[in-house]
Amino acid sequence: MSAEALAPIPDVRREARNAERRRLLLWLGPPAAWFAVFMLLPHLSLLYVSLGHMDYVDFVPGFSAANYVKIFTVEPYLGVTFKSFNNGLMTAVLASLIAYPLALWMAFGVSSARARALVSVLVILPWLASYMVKAYAWKTILGTQGVVNSLLVSAGVVAEPLETLMYSRFAVILTLTYIFTPFCVISIYAQLERIPPSLIEAARNLGATDLEILRRIVLPISIPGVFAGAVIVFSLAFSDFITSTLVGGPSDLMISSIMINLFGVSMDRPLASAIGFLMLALAAVLLVTMQWVEKRVQVRF
Amino acid sequence: MSLELSGLVKSFRGPHGTQRAVDGVDLVIPRGEFVSMIGSSGCGKTTTLRLIAGLETPDSGSIVHEGREITHVPAARRGLRMMFQDYALFPHMTVGENVAFGLRVRAQRGRHSAAEIDRLVDEHLELVHLPGVRNRRPNELSGGQRQRVALARALVTRPDVLLFDEPLGALDAGLRRAMQFELKRLHAELGKTFIYVTHDQEEALAISDRIAVMHEGRVLQYAPPDEIYFQPTTRYVARFVGSTNLLDGELAGRDGALGAVRLRNGTVVRGLVATGLPDTKVSAMIRADRIDLVAEGPSAMLSGRVRERLFLGTHDEFQVDVDGLDVDLTVHMSRRRDASVAPGVGARVGLRWAEEDVRVLSD
Numbered sequence A: 001m002s003a004e005a006l007a008p009i010p011d012v013r014r015e016a017r018n019a020e021r022r023r024l025l026l027w028l029g030p031p032a033a034w035f036a037v038f039m040l041l042p043h044l045s046l047l048y049v050s051l052g053h054m055d056y057v058d059f060v061p062g063f064s065a066a067n068y069v070k071i072f073t074v075e076p077y078l079g080v081t082f083k084s085f086n087n088g089l090m091t092a093v094l095a096s097l098i099a100y101p102l103a104l105w106m107a108f109g110v111s112s113a114r115a116r117a118l119v120s121v122l123v124i125l126p127w128l129a130s131y132m133v134k135a136y137a138w139k140t141i142l143g144t145q146g147v148v149n150s151l152l153v154s155a156g157v158v159a160e161p162l163e164t165l166m167y168s169r170f171a172v173i174l175t176l177t178y179i180f181t182p183f184c185v186i187s188i189y190a191q192l193e194r195i196p197p198s199l200i201e202a203a204r205n206l207g208a209t210d211l212e213i214l215r216r217i218v219l220p221i222s223i224p225g226v227f228a229g230a231v232i233v234f235s236l237a238f239s240d241f242i243t244s245t246l247v248g249g250p251s252d253l254m255i256s257s258i259m260i261n262l263f264g265v266s267m268d269r270p271l272a273s274a275i276g277f278l279m280l281a282l283a284a285v286l287l288v289t290m291q292w293v294e295k296r297v298q299v300r301f
Numbered sequence B: 001m002s003l004e005l006s007g008l009v010k011s012f013r014g015p016h017g018t019q020r021a022v023d024g025v026d027l028v029i030p031r032g033e034f035v036s037m038i039g040s041s042g043c044g045k046t047t048t049l050r051l052i053a054g055l056e057t058p059d060s061g062s063i064v065h066e067g068r069e070i071t072h073v074p075a076a077r078r079g080l081r082m083m084f085q086d087y088a089l090f091p092h093m094t095v096g097e098n099v100a101f102g103l104r105v106r107a108q109r110g111r112h113s114a115a116e117i118d119r120l121v122d123e124h125l126e127l128v129h130l131p132g133v134r135n136r137r138p139n140e141l142s143g144g145q146r147q148r149v150a151l152a153r154a155l156v157t158r159p160d161v162l163l164f165d166e167p168l169g170a171l172d173a174g175l176r177r178a179m180q181f182e183l184k185r186l187h188a189e190l191g192k193t194f195i196y197v198t199h200d201q202e203e204a205l206a207i208s209d210r211i212a213v214m215h216e217g218r219v220l221q222y223a224p225p226d227e228i229y230f231q232p233t234t235r236y237v238a239r240f241v242g243s244t245n246l247l248d249g250e251l252a253g254r255d256g257a258l259g260a261v262r263l264r265n266g267t268v269v270r271g272l273v274a275t276g277l278p279d280t281k282v283s284a285m286i287r288a289d290r291i292d293l294v295a296e297g298p299s300a301m302l303s304g305r306v307r308e309r310l311f312l313g314t315h316d317e318f319q320v321d322v323d324g325l326d327v328d329l330t331v332h333m334s335r336r337r338d339a340s341v342a343p344g345v346g347a348r349v350g351l352r353w354a355e356e357d358v359r360v361l362s363d
Helices: A010-051 A064-075 A077-109 A113-128 A131-142 A145-155 A168-195 A195-203 A210-238 A242-247 A257-264 A269-297 B047-055 B095-104 B114-127 B143-155 B175-188 B201-208 B226-229 B235-240
Strands: A053-055 A058-060 B002-014 B019-030 B034-038 B060-065 B082-085 B162-167 B192-197 B210-215 B218-223 B246-253 B257-262 B268-273 B281-287 B292-294 B302-311 B317-321 B328-334 B348-351 B358-361
Touching: A010 A257, A010 A269, A010 B302, A053 B302, A064 A269, A064 B201, A077 A113, A077 A168, A077 A210, A077 A257, A077 A269, A113 A168, A131 A145, A131 A168, A145 B235, A168 A242, A195 A210, A195 B082, A210 A269, A257 B281, B002 B047, B019 B047, B019 B192, B019 B210, B019 B218, B019 B235, B047 B082, B047 B162, B047 B192, B047 B210, B060 B082, B060 B201, B082 B143, B095 B114, B095 B143, B114 B143, B143 B348, B175 B192, B175 B201, B201 B226, B210 B302, B218 B226, B218 B235, B235 B246, B235 B281, B235 B358, B246 B268, B246 B328, B257 B281, B257 B328, B292 B328, B302 B328, B317 B348
Parallel strands: B034 B192, B034 B210, B082 B162, B162 B192, B268 B358
Antiparallel strands: A053 A058, B002 B019, B002 B060, B210 B218, B246 B257, B246 B281, B257 B268, B281 B358, B292 B348, B302 B317, B302 B348, B317 B328
């Protein structure tokens, strides 16, 4: 057979490859476009605005890091960012601590499938209520005329209603924890559910006590779920501003509140953008790190 | 000394009300024996095993091990080790850590030094022919290797009794065979009691000293494999174990150990009567490999027409449509070198067997 006769074959292959590529583009096009328009562009514009400055009420584009320098040198920005970070961290830790026993009970303590479904619904149910309603609910519980204070006063534990319950950091973290704990429960439960019952039976059969089974089998296998849940809760709590506005005191402003004020009241959009961009970057770093950690501790069956 | 189960009952609440998974099981398992429990799914064999292991609590009845009542002793303190169908290896631990688990639990703390644990782990991995995998993870091993790790993990704590819950169920046929020999070897080598649950009757026949055939939560027959195979006491056992023909009829008479069954076509089949046979409604049981195909005539006990013939390697299987009966008889015949000697499909044949190969059974 001559070389000429063989020549068309590579063309056919290339054709097929091109067709494959076109089909891929067709499928990937819409999500890629969505991502570009609604994710990439806004973030780039955020970065762009954060590098400029304001001339009274007019935005002047530029290429200066002044806003970032300001965040790190002029109070209250850095301090409040740290405080918000702390609040987020505390919320994540508390939510994980509350969620773990609950998820444990759901996975191993509830024997019938119907009861388990019911408990799952009960965990998720608060999410059907509006965020604001839930935050307000804590107002009625913790306020000076609230349930807790009325009880304490009528029981004679305190003479006057406690002011510190409400409009305090305590109230902010309590409310945030209440609102975000379900994320942790679901995330941990998903991991616990993967553990085959035979693993626990095998450990018991080999002489392990319940506590040993928890520490040496259940906890190591489910720890990625704890991390995953904690990261979600941290990200949400760190950037939260509604709860701190509703139940926090004047000194409990979170960095997001400040950012909103800069946008709306002070009209300093570049500085607000810089804060927003830093928060995004922080969250991204955190997510990537946790993803790496999760991959390291993830158990493959 | 032995493991004794008496009057064990266990019910589960299911979608169709309460069901008795185990309904009065009595078994005496002599020390050092290899005992299999077989039966179709839902017969209660696995539940019985789990009751012995302490993973379930019986509603009533008792379990006595070496003279000690262990019915309500927690699983962790029974000293019986169980092998799970899915191996149940701890996925986050290395093979070495898996095997050492039973030596490192709090109940064992202080009894073994770190060096001793190391030595025991290596020794037992060697025992199951799996040296040099200590630092691997279970998910890096094949099914057969995981099986061996699970075995080493169970053996390292030196239990008197090993419980197996369909341990070879997930392996392919070749590996299954190899593991059967392996288990048999280990049993002979270690002298421990093995209690083995399987739905595979061939496997049970091959490896057990004694077989308990279970059905609907009860033990129907508990005997050595050859007795289960050749002298089943009930129709169910006969049908469950091996390839069997059951010819229904009425008890026409009996003379000591011999009984006569009148089949629906009038033929009288004589055979050995199973112990405690009361009924008039009985069946004559003949194993497929105990029937000869002969020419039609007075020497044949039944006659019929070959409806199907399958070549199965070691033998041919014939389905013979018997005259006057609405059942097909299954006949196994060793393959002749010259296959044309054996009757083909459609051929008229006579069927013959020896009286001592017939068992007369009832339900």
